[in-house]
Amino acid sequence: MAEGEDPKETKQLGEGEKTQTGLVGRLREGGTALSKRAVEEAKTYKDPQQTQLWKSIFRVSHDRSDPRNRSLAILSNVFLHLHPAKINRDATRYNFTWGMGGITFYLFIVLTFTGVLLMFYYHPSKGQAFRDILYLEHDVPFGKLLRNMHRWAAHLMVITTWLHMFRVVLTGSYKKPREFNWSVGVVLLVLTLLLSFTGYLLPDDQLGFWAVTVGTNMARATPMFGHEGPFGPQLGMTPFNDVRFGLLGGSIVDANALLRSYIWHCIGIPLVASIFMAVHFWRIRKDGGISGPAPVMLESEMKAIKKT
Amino acid sequence: MWAAIAGSLITYFLMFVKFFLPRSILEPSSVFKIGFPSDYALGVDTKWQQQYRIWVDKTADRLFVIYARCTHLGCTPDWKASENKFKCPCHGSGYDNEGINFEGPAPRPMDRAHVELDAEGQIVVDTNRLFKWPKGERDEFEDKDRGAYIPL
Numbered sequence: 262m263a264e265g266e267d268p269k270e271t272k273q274l275g276e277g278e279k280t281q282t283g284l285v286g287r288l289r290e291g292g293t294a295l296s297k298r299a300v301e302e303a304k305t306y307k308d309p310q311q312t313q314l315w316k317s318i319f320r321v322s323h324d325r326s327d328p329r330n331r332s333l334a335i336l337s338n339v340f341l342h343l344h345p346a347k348i349n350r351d352a353t354r355y356n357f358t359w360g361m362g363g364i365t366f367y368l369f370i371v372l373t374f375t376g377v378l379l380m381f382y383y384h385p386s387k388g389q390a391f392r393d394i395l396y397l398e399h400d401v402p403f404g405k406l407l408r409n410m411h412r413w414a415a416h417l418m419v420i421t422t423w424l425h426m427f428r429v430v431l432t433g434s435y436k437k438p439r440e441f442n443w444s445v446g447v448v449l450l451v452l453t454l455l456l457s458f459t460g461y462l463l464p465d466d467q468l469g470f471w472a473v474t475v476g477t478n479m480a481r482a483t484p485m486f487g488h489e490g491p492f493g494p495q496l497g498m499t500p501f502n503d504v505r506f507g508l509l510g511g512s513i514v515d516a517n518a519l520l521r522s523y524i525w526h527c528i529g530i531p532l533v534a535s536i537f538m539a540v541h542f543w544r545i546r547k548d549g550g551i552s553g554p555a556p557v558m559l560e561s562e563m564k565a566i567k568k569t
Numbered sequence: 570m571w572a573a574i575a576g577s578l579i580t581y582f583l584m585f586v587k588f589f590l591p592r593s594i595l596e597p598s599s600v601f602k603i604g605f606p607s608d609y610a611l612g613v614d615t616k617w618q619q620q621y622r623i624w625v626d627k628t629a630d631r632l633f634v635i636y637a638r639c640t641h642l643g644c645t646p647d648w649k650a651s652e653n654k655f656k657c658p659c660h661g662s663g664y665d666n667e668g669i670n671f672e673g674p675a676p677r678p679m680d681r682a683h684v685e686l687d688a689e690g691q692i693v694v695d696t697n698r699l700f701k702w703p704k705g706e707r708d709e710f711e712d713k714d715r716g717a718y719i720p721l
Contacts, residue, residue, distance in 0.1 A: 471644055474642070474644060475642040475643060475644065475659060478642045478643035479642065501594075506590060508589075510589070510591065510594075511596055512594070513596060517594070
């Protein structure tokens with residue numbers, strides 16, 4: 262002000278300087294903060310378990326020095342512990358559950374995986390279906406292995422489903438409060454058998470063709486909806502509008518039947534079965550976990566009681 | 570309100586069911602010509618089995634066409650000339666040389682197809698019009714006037 266400058270100007274200039282230094286300052290600050298953060302981030306990359314990516318996948322940190330924390334790594338793993346982490350001690354005994362439900366589910370996983378791979382080579386048409394099977398058997402690398410894995414897993418899944426059901430009967434696990442889950446299980450059994458049956462036709466060989474001929478001929482005798490069943494003819498059922506026609510997409514086992522069987526086998530039934538499986542597993546937990554025998558005492562506990 | 574929702578859901582379901590029942594299908598015709606009665610010798614002729622799923626059966630006084638479908642669960646039996654019988658490979662049903670069941674689970678003789686002679690004298694077969702002889706019921710095989718066989 263001494264030199265008689267316009268106070269307005271100085272003020273303006275001052276403000277101008279301030280904003281300039283402010284912007285640069287902020288930029289500098291931001292830069293240093295960013296580099297600091299980058300350094301910190303870089304540090305975390307030395308330990309990938311500290312990254313957000315890692316933490317978003319694995320919920321619990323695995324501190325290896327803490328045994329309880331180590332066990333959590335096993336217990337919270339979906340593949341190792343599809344069953345809930347905490348269950349009745351006695352229910353873990355294999356001679357009680359046989360692990361049959363779990364084995365059935367794992368077989369379903371195997372079948373889904375091998376089935377999807379088979380779909381890469383298989384065309385569901387009369388001209389090509391059987392040729393594709395031969396191609397898979399003889400020319401596709403590991404095709405024979407893949408096809409046999411699918412076949413044997415399918416047979417096994419039917420067997421383990423029955424054994425699982427047998428076990429549930431033997432241990433009375435269908436009783437209250439598990440009646441509903443038993444019913445869900447019966448639906449899953451039917452879906453498993455249907456998956457097996459629809460898969461039978463797909464190789465389009467003599468075995469499958471006649472099996473499906475026989476199987477769908479049984480549908481002729483369906484009450485009311487089959488043209489040879491009780492009340493069928495009275496309700497206007499003919500070979501061209503009954504339930505068998507709907508299953509085959511025709512009156513004979515032909516191209517339509519192959520395509521329908523393929524779609525039910527690969528999409529329709531697995532989708533429905535997955536939904537029922539989700540409900541089935543969820544209900545196990547809601548109904549009190551895997552059903553076990555009456556609580557059993559460990560020998561160590563008995564000794565403790567005897568001592569007192 | 571709920572009735573409307575239920576009504577539309579039922580309608581959708583019926584549409585879904587109807588979707589699986591096509592109006593027309595591309596399947597081989599059930600009506601075809603198989604030549605003249607004089608083309609056939611006495612006994613069972615299997616030459617049309619692969620193409621039309623029929624056997625032509627000629628006896629002393631008549632010619633009829635057996636529809637080659639086992640009456641148990643619908644497989645195609647085999648003609649065993651040496652044993653003079655039809656044998657089903659699926660569950661073992663046996664039929665004599667006129668398609669009459671005598672062993673295995675088959676509930677009735679094999680059905681016979683409608684036959685008639687056209688103006689030319691050729692045999693015309695229709696496998697959609699079948700003659701049956703269920704156990705304890707009327708024998709349709711004798712219905713000459715309806716086309717169960719051609720008298721010779």
